[in-house]
Amino acid sequence: MVEAEKRHTVTIEINGIRRTLEVESRKLLVHLIRDDLGLTGTHIGCDTSQCGACTVEIDGQATKSCTVLAVMADGASITTIEGVSPAGSPLDPVQTAFHEHHALQCGFCTPGMIMSVRQLLRAHPDPSEDDIRHGIAGNICRCTGYHNIVRAVESLVAKG
């Protein structure tokens, strides 16, 4: 067997800040984000890449961070929910729309939902209801509050 538990140096840019950390090969990105960096806005729901609660942006692409090895994120630029609207700055328009349309109940899925909606709106600035539902298909809301989430996204489209 190859020498196990080998550690690697990983440099990432997270929410605009460059960080260099030592990680074990098997460490998941979501654990790096939550446990090592203390950014607990990224949630762990199913831990099996179904629910999308752990969605972050890696180089601008929405990604389930429970299914990425931290070592494979070396060199990447990562945005978590904390980076969407840093403390003290106004909410992101997607967050405001969720707030105004009651698009969250327990809120557990919300950080992941926001990250997916941001990607959806970049790809489809004018999505239909079908596009919206297809775009958030990787995020599960166990309160089943999808209707208001769709309305929140639609409100952003209507505003242009």
Next chain:
Amino acid sequence: MIPAPFDYVRAGSLAEAIDFLRRDPDGTKLVAGGHTLIPTLKLRLASPALLVDIRGVAEMKGILVGEDSISIGVLTTHAELLASHALHQVLPIFRQAANLIADPQVRNRGTIGGSLANADPAADWPAIVIALKAELEVASASGSRRVAANDFFVDIFSTALEPDEVLVAIHIPRPAADTRFSYRKIRHPASGYAVVGVAAGVRVNVGVAADVSIGVTGAAGHAFAGDVAAKFLAGKALSQGNIGEAARLQSAATECLSDRYASAEYRASLVRTEITRALLALAA
């Protein structure tokens, strides 16, 4: 869930990837998107000693639409297949199928090569590369060879790849301009995988089917070509009656899987209806 310990290296070239694999084929896994492998590691269904990250291997990247053939590097993600305008111009089935795979986040990471090499009996791409009569390029220390897509899938999670071989690219002969392809599936509501999926291609010449090709996934232990149906239809009109009979013959000739989600009988019925629907849509 945390995987068992392993070591991790990056391969900078195809030769390097092959060399890492050759040293310990059983203890080594290649990783790119990781969207099947990482869940497998977390469940400890696999505990390789070494992961070789192949994302930096230039020879395995890119989509090339040529005069005679289309080549797709195995590292191409589902999202890239969905977005490729050049590919969409010649083979719109790629966008259509990519849109039916998993969800946006998974499509951003998962690769077509990973899907093919993993050979999940219910994966989508195997049916599509079979219907497109693709050749799969594999490489090892002793050189490279091409395997017909229909010969590549040999059993559940099992392919024609030797333990020291790497899947490199998919080569698709450029179909006649009037050949149309389509993919459809009955989607498992939880996993998104195909309970049964059918990719079909048809070229009609003076009212009769000149070229028919069919790839079926989800039904049996591995994806396969629906040659029984294709042979029946060759030279015949694509009428509702002929299509229905072709689908019935294919269903009767298929030994289907049975599991807690769908009995063999139900899958056989889906083979018939999905082939019928796929061909009727192309005949319209």
